[in-house]
Every structure is written in C-alpha cells, then in structure tokens.
Amino acid sequence: MNDRWQINGLPLPDPLIDLIESGRWRHPGDEVLRQLIPWLDDPLDFMTTIDELRLHNRLIAELGTDTLEFFQIGRGSAGRPIVLPWLDLDQAVFIAECRYAGDDIAVALDYRTNPADPRVLATALPAARHCSWRQVTPTFTQFVDALHLR
Template sequence: MTSLIERGLWRHPGDAVLAEVIPWFESPLVFVSGPEQMEFESQSMDMFADDPHRAFFREARGSTSTGPLELPWLDVEQAVLIAVNRNPGDDIALALDYRTDPTDPRVVGSDFWTNPCMCEWRVAAPTFSAFAARLGL
C-alpha cells in the first residue's frame, strides 16, 4: 500500500473494474488517498464500535470482546479503511483487516445488500497484494 501511495498508483481503477473484482459490492466508492486520510476516515469505526447499537455495523474492539472477533465482525483495532462511500450517507467501506497478516492483510468490505438489517463484513480479497493485482494497480 505504502509503495503504491508513494508512486501515485493508489487510485480508483474505475467502477467497472471494481465491480469485476468485488461483484457483490453494489455502491460506488472513493479510494482514500493517503495515510492521514485513512487515519481520519478510520476514526468513524471508533464511533461505531463504542455505540451500544454497534451490532448494526458489526464493528467492535477485539481487546474488549468476550471471545474471538471474527467475520462478519470487524475488529476496529486491527483495521484501516482504504475506500469509503462516494455517496454521502451510504456508510460503506473497504478495509485492510490485519487479523490475518500484519504485512499483507486481507481486504474486507461492508455488505449491506445481503441483509439490509445489518452489515456483514465480507472478504473482498484474501490479501492486499492480490487485491491490488486484480485491480491492475
């Protein structure tokens, strides 16, 4: 990720390419441009994880969970948002999920289409490197 950002290659590949790579993801996204913006966007996860109604977004803190925190839940302490909703209010995102690998994390996406009553975080790619390759980045 850092290398792509530094070389100016971390950019949205177009809606058609993204739809090929993540066919179940139905709403448009914008890619978060750099580390500062990723940190800013990821702060929203803290709000949802601390909300008593967090089950809707399925975001929690692994350090305070009573058991293992696995998909369809997102551990906000081990995730960074890399793409967010293009349309205000959609509350959708793609995140790096470091629970699987600290150097090449999986990419997960928020799925509100399978069950509109709550979010289910799903695997968009098993690793970030595979995701970037499939996007042609």
C-alpha cells in the same frame, strides 16, 4: 517501520505505502471495482493519502456503539474474539468508503489473518438489521494485483 505509515498502531502493508508514495494508489474505476466486488452496487472512493487514511479511520473509531453494531464492527481488545462476519476495529484499517453518504459501504484491511499482508474485506448490504463483512481477497497484494495498480 516509522509511525508515519501506521494507522491506529497498525503498519500499512509495504505495497500500499509504495502506491501512496508513487501516486498510484487511486480508484481504478467503478466498473473495475465492481468486477472485483460484485456485491457492492454503490460506488466507493479510495482514501489516497496518509492524512486521509488517518482522518477517516479516526472518524470511524469515534462512531457510537449502535452504529458500530449496525456495521458489525467490534473491538477485540474488549476481551472477546471478533470473527467474520464481524470486523475487529482494533485489527482493521479502512481504505475505501462510500462515495455518497448513506450508502453504508466500505473496504478495510483485516490484520487478523496476516499483519504484513492483511486480507481485504468489504461490507455486504444488510440482509436483516445489520451489515456484515465479506472477504474480497485473502491478501492486500492480491487486491492490488486484481485491480492492476502496479
């Protein structure tokens, strides 16, 4: 795989590359997304190009320690295992984020389960003082199929 289709050193899944290249990686509509991720009350926007994916993932990686802790995002490379409800930033690629600043929601690929077909996670609103991460689908392929993007 060439570096063009990598984010933070992680290869994008082949179905995502195909969808981006064909222009079919686009938001399916708020209601369709709400049916798949019912715990997200606020709207999301998909990152639809490789440049947009790179930019937004770089900006997330640059967030301060307190912000990352609020979103329960850690770094497995720091020497401790990161498990749900935390997201391992070193093993994740964000693919969608809140449409409106302050909504504090996102969707990410989680490579801890399968590097070729990572699971899809979404933030869950904070119950206490932190957000957490919940599984949307066990694989990206299932996410795409559930949204009828192919």
